[in-house]
Amino acid sequence: MTTLTVLPSGKTYEVAAGTTLLKALLAVGEPVVSKCGGDAKCESCHVFVTSGRKSLSRIQPVENQKLDGMVGVASASRLACQAVLGEEPVTVELLLTA
Numbered sequence: 001m002t003t004l005t006v007l008p009s010g011k012t013y014e015v016a017a018g019t020t021l022l023k024a025l026l027a028v029g030e031p032v033v034s035k036c037g038g039d040a041k042c043e044s045c046h047v048f049v050t051s052g053r054k055s056l057s058r059i060q061p062v063e064n065q066k067l068d069g070m071v072g073v074a075s076a077s078r079l080a081c082q083a084v085l086g087e088e089p090v091t092v093e094l095l096l097t098a
């Protein structure tokens, strides 16, 4: 388990480590958007990681392609469907909500 804090709601949840950020957000009822269903095709699940970046899985090449290189520059932009949660606490800001 790990701690996931979500902005702008400011709510904190205990979620399973080893799952994608998208699945964790959907499981707790946060209004994350996932138009392609988690296949890294739409960018709608784009989040900004405000803390705990190192706890997430490595950035996937498809994320850099979809986010127009923002991942490599800021290292804080991720596709929630591609980022897998580790054991350390993570805080993310939803950029597009349902």
Ligand code: FES
Pocket (backbone or CB within 6 Å): 033, 034, 035, 036, 037, 038, 039, 040, 041, 042, 043, 044, 045, 046, 079, 080, 081, 082
């Ligand atoms: S849900 Fe479409 S890119 Fe993540």
